[in-house]
Amino acid sequence: xxxxxxxxxxxxxxxxxxxxxxxxxxxxxxxxxxxxxxxxxxxxxxxxxxxxxxxxxxxxxxxxxxxxxxxxxxxxxxxxxxxxxxxxxxxxxxxxxxxxxxxxxxxxxxxxxxxxxxxxxxxxxxxxxxxxxxxxxxxxxxxxxxxxxxxxxxxxxxxxxxxxxxxxxxxxxxxxxxxxxxxxxxxxxxxxxxxxxxxxxxxxxxxxxxxxxxxxxxxxxxxxxxxxxxxxxxxxxxxxxxxxxxxxxxxxxxxxxxxxxxxxxxxxxxxxxxxxxxxxxxxxxxxxxxxxxxxxxxxxxxxxxxxxxxxxxxxxxxxxxxxxxxxxxxxxxxxxxxxxxxxxxxxxxxxxxxxxxxxxxxxxxxxxxxxxxxxxxxxxxxxxxxxxxxxxxxxxxxxxxxxxxxxxxxxxxxxxxxxxxxxxxxxxxxxxxxxxxxxxxxxxxxxxxxxxxxxxxxxxxxxxxxxxxxxxxxxxxxxxxxxxxxx
Numbered sequence: 001x002x003x004x005x006x007x008x009x010x011x012x013x014x015x016x017x018x019x020x021x022x023x024x025x026x027x028x029x030x031x032x033x034x035x036x037x038x039x040x041x042x043x044x045x046x047x048x049x050x051x052x053x054x055x056x057x058x059x060x061x062x063x064x065x066x067x068x069x070x071x072x073x074x075x076x077x078x079x080x081x082x083x084x085x086x087x088x089x090x091x092x093x094x095x096x097x098x099x100x101x102x103x104x105x106x107x108x109x110x111x112x113x114x115x116x117x118x119x120x121x122x123x124x125x126x127x128x129x130x131x132x133x134x135x136x137x138x139x140x141x142x143x144x145x146x147x148x149x150x151x152x153x154x155x156x157x158x159x160x161x162x163x164x165x166x167x168x169x170x171x172x173x174x175x176x177x178x179x180x181x182x183x184x185x186x187x188x189x190x191x192x193x194x195x196x197x198x199x200x201x202x203x204x205x206x207x208x209x210x211x212x213x214x215x216x217x218x219x220x221x222x223x224x225x226x227x228x229x230x231x232x233x234x235x236x237x238x239x240x241x242x243x244x245x246x247x248x249x250x251x252x253x254x255x256x257x258x259x260x261x262x263x264x265x266x267x268x269x270x271x272x273x274x275x276x277x278x279x280x281x282x283x284x285x286x287x288x289x290x291x292x293x294x295x296x297x298x299x300x301x302x303x304x305x306x307x308x309x310x311x312x313x314x315x316x317x318x319x320x321x322x323x324x325x326x327x328x329x330x331x332x333x334x335x336x337x338x339x340x341x342x343x344x345x346x347x348x349x350x351x352x353x354x355x356x357x358x359x360x361x362x363x364x365x366x367x368x369x370x371x372x373x374x375x376x377x378x379x380x381x382x383x384x385x386x387x388x389x390x391x392x393x394x395x396x397x398x399x400x401x402x403x404x405x406x407x408x409x410x411x412x413x414x415x416x417x418x419x420x421x422x423x424x425x426x427x428x429x430x431x432x433x434x435x436x437x438x439x440x441x442x443x444x445x446x447x448x449x450x451x452x453x454x455x456x457x458x459x460x461x462x463x464x465x466x467x468x469x470x471x472x473x474x475x476x477x478x479x480x481x482x483x484x485x486x487x
Contacts, residue, residue, distance in 0.1 A: 059356030075124035108339035115336035135352040144287030152326035161198035163317035168206035170331035186242035220390040243272035248280040255394035263297025279308035282463035294322040316344030371461035
């Protein structure tokens with residue numbers, strides 16, 4: 001709990017006393033000043049966040065956020081006028097540009113024993129970290145993860161892959177403690193195949209062996225292979241399984257895993273369950289699936305990206321769990337070595353204060369509307385060239401379009417032609433590509449399936465996409481198709 005009297009309260013009170021004592025203005029005028037002063041407004045709005053433990057309903061203006069951060073920064077020791085720092089880390093900055101870029105919050109967050117612990121030399125930074133955690137938790141709840149709380153939510157200044165790796169390392173420590181009771185060495189992680197290198201590399205970097213379970217092809221869509229998962233959990237080496245890693249957000253035609261069914265399997269066979277929800281926070285549908293998994297089965301930790309979901313620069317991730325089941329989040333919190341950089345915390349704090357609840361909900365609504373518009377646009381353009389949009393009803397973010405009429409060796413050329421027309425983010429997937437990641441071999445890489453029947457490209461209706469961008473994409477896509485068929 002934060003029980004604080006902020007510096008702007010004190011300064012403003014002192015200023016008012018000086019003015020009042022000088023008898024320059026009347027008491028009536030002073031009451032108006034007290035009601036209208038910006039610092040008083042900030043204090044009131046900040047108090048509402050602390051008492052309600054929610055995002056502000058209406059976003060703050062930029063000027064108010066800047067003033068708020070500047071005043072909070074005065075609580076860090078490096079900004080004390082009479083500070084005499086004799087340590088090796090005293091928050092000094094050679095460049096004023098660097099100092100201003102970080103609002104003079106240069107001490108970082110946490111301590112070597114706990115990344116969320118208060119830092120005595122950085123009270124201001126510690127306050128901001130706590131407030132950011134409140135805002136992030138509320139944003140996740142708005143998206144649909146209602147079973148979490150601030151204690152079971154943690155922001156890490158690491159990308160999604162590195163944060164997953166931290167979770168797996170924390171799981172190793174937990175299992176080592178459990179091994180003394182069970183005398184079993186759990187060395188394998190079962191991974192529901194999703195062809196991105198990040199997740200599989202994070203497992204390997206944590207020292208685990210990877211066992212791949214390929215999805216099932218139903219029509220165009222790739223869905224969870226629950227039969228193979230349960231068969232693996234029942235097998236001779238089931239005692240060696242440390243966890244199952246499932247995924248929600250993915251490239252079409254891969255659908256979100258049936259995380260609720262997997263959670264029930266994990267509960268039945270007493271195996272940890274990690275959900276890779278990398279960019280799933282922006283989809284209420286996906287968050288509802290994760291929420292159902294937490295309520296009706298076993299979910300030990302959920303990992304999501306900051307930049308993909310909250311429109312901030314790359315470099316941060318959020319891990320969370322159901323309240324009362326935060327053992328793994330707590331272990332990650334204490335495992336993190338040293339202090340954490342404040343950049344990711346500042347970025348998302350500023351963003352959520354400026355968005356407010358209304359702005360965030362509007363973005364979620366617009367994303368859903370833009371998904372339908374993008375789908376209609378792709379269907380219209382693809383049909384002109386004998387192609388079609390893949391039917392993937394369980395993927396609410398990504399869409400795939402066939403490239404059946406092209407030679408397989410030219411599929412990647414299609415993507416480069418789009419890129420030269422200033423279209424970024426589309427992903428082309430030729431048939432039967434082979435990739436080896438560490439000691440794991442994957443046929444048909446890119447499709448998350450060994451023998452997907454067609455080449456295709458994907459486009460995503462992610463948070464922040466605008467209607468204007470969809471219109472521009474439709475124009476460039478048609479030009480690209482016209483040039484591509486000539487090849």
